[in-house]
Amino acid sequence: MDHNLLIPIMRRLAIEAGAKIMEIYNSDDFDVKVKSDDSPVTAADEAADAIISAGLVDVFPDVMLVTEEQADSHAKKGDTFLIVDPLDGTKEFIHRRGDFTVNIAYVENGVPQRGVVYAPAKERMFFTQADGQAVEETGDFALDTIGKTTPINVADSNNAGLFIVASKSHRDQATDDYINKYNVKDMKSAGSSLKFCLIATGEADIYPRVGRTMEWDTAAGHAVLLGAGGNVVRFDDHSPLTYGKEDFANPFFIAYAPNVELKEA
Template sequence: MLEKICKLARDTGHLIMNFYLHKKLIKIFYKTDNTPVTNVDYEANNIIKKTLLLITPNIPIISEEDSDNISSYYNYQDYWLIDPLDGTKEFLNNNGDFTVNISLVKNNIPVIGVIYAPFFDFLYFSMYQKAWKEIHGIRKKIQAVNSTPPLVVVSRSHFDKKTDNYLNNLGKHTVKKIGSSLKFCYIADGQAQIYPRFGNTSIWDTAAGHAIVIASGGIVKTWTEKELTYKLSSSFINPGFCARAQ
């Protein structure tokens, strides 16, 4: 099944790149919170949902693009969680930092994670305690690695005062700004050591990356050192967290 999900992420990424290379085909709309969404998000959502239903017809699907009625999801403990185009702003700004995120959540924990960055042709994927990275067809296992001084990855679009204060108190380090779930991927393959997040994220932003970081030997915890969980409640919003190598 993991191979099928990897292929699905790639196929979706190829669809997204077709729009990326043909800008006139992109239509931009705005959600109630004034964040942009495009016809590309919706088309990517459709292809992922349609294929997941063929692969696992009995597992429900939660997507960023179909998240209006959260109360209908409260009883789910096992479900697919997808962000068809993570980093819509990055996609529109032409910087390449956008991804396809697909995760399988079981008992409120993400156990499979697949992230594909179509602009770079980077594929990251994990199942339980194993994680891999595939670039241009070459696949290798990955592992989170500590390094001194650490490389800290932060959001390209959501850098806030709390993050600034955290970095000022961290000691010697270097910083790289990255969009989308690629920040988790940098932790998982050892390129970076810390990803601090204080601002809001939604569960579809984090589940696939969370699964990959954990499988690579890293950790993802809230600022009170609790596990980041995916038990559905009154909203899809995560508390602040830090992903890091152990």
């Protein structure tokens, strides 16, 4: 994979999809349907998926593509592929809370090598450069011109007082029980893959996820966090979280800055 070609394409498609999402988000009303797994889906999910999928297939026709909104792609097998969640945080979108993202990632040999996370309502964009360094872009997000980018790096975490980030929509007692094992200085709540990005920028130290996620939920944020010096491991044995698993389903996991002293589950 030519990363110098890949990154501008993923970035441009994320911005195009984000513009369509915001068009629907700012409309007077939009329909909400329920998928077979009881998760919600909107016209924004479907429109963004159409934009991203068409763009990726056009430029990378020979690379396996997995996307949340195309059930047929969930039966594919492989450890090297493009993976898309066109609108991560649909519940945040529906409730007009703004914490939703466009996620596009490239996984190679089971590892998310490159990724883009775009939060159009919050006007925040994170991506890995061709060399793997994670950056945050600011500016007007022009389609074909990358604006000002700032390299991002995880915090030099202090285990005497950690900043914890957890899900807005999926917080439960099991999560709180695990968080209580740490010395907590402050708590943040965030939706979608923004939680990975908050660790990548040093705004948080650790994000434990004790609940169901799929690889398209995490791959782009995982790539950004790796590019900022962070890591993501399985909750049960602290081994690396890998991709290309059966049905693209994740086990529970922990995303964190490397100075954090992880506690046992």
